[in-house]
Amino acid sequence: MAKLQLELEQREATDVRTALSIRLVGMREELVHTDNREYRADLKAAIERLEVVLRRLDASLAGPTPAP
Template identity: 80%
Template sequence: MVHFELDEREARDMRTALSIRLVGMREELVHTDNREYREYLKAAIERLEGVLRRLDAILAGLTSRP
C-alpha cells in the first residue's frame, strides 16, 4: 500500500482532477469498440471511483470538524 499526504486544498484539487478524468474515461468507454480496452477502462474506472469515494469521505471529515 502507498500513502502520501495532501493538505486540504491539494485534496480538493485532486478530487476535481479525478472527477474530470473519470468523466473523460466514461466518455471514452462509450465510444471504444476494442474489447480489451473496454475491460481495462471499466477496471480503471472502478478503481478510481473507489479512490474518489475515499477522498470524499476524508474531505467530509475535514469539513465536519469544529
C-alpha cells in the same frame, strides 16, 4: 498489494478530487465510444478503481463522522 499513503493539505486534496472527477468523466465518455473489447475491459476496471479512490477521498475530505 503494497499500500501507499500520501498526505495532502485540504486545498491539495480538493484539487486532486476535482482533477480525478474530470478525468473520470473523460474515461466514461471514452468507454462509451470504444469497440475494442480488451481495451473496454481495461478501461472499465480502471474507472472502477478510480471511483473507489474518489469515494475514499470524498470521505477523507468530509472529515470524521461523529459518534452517536
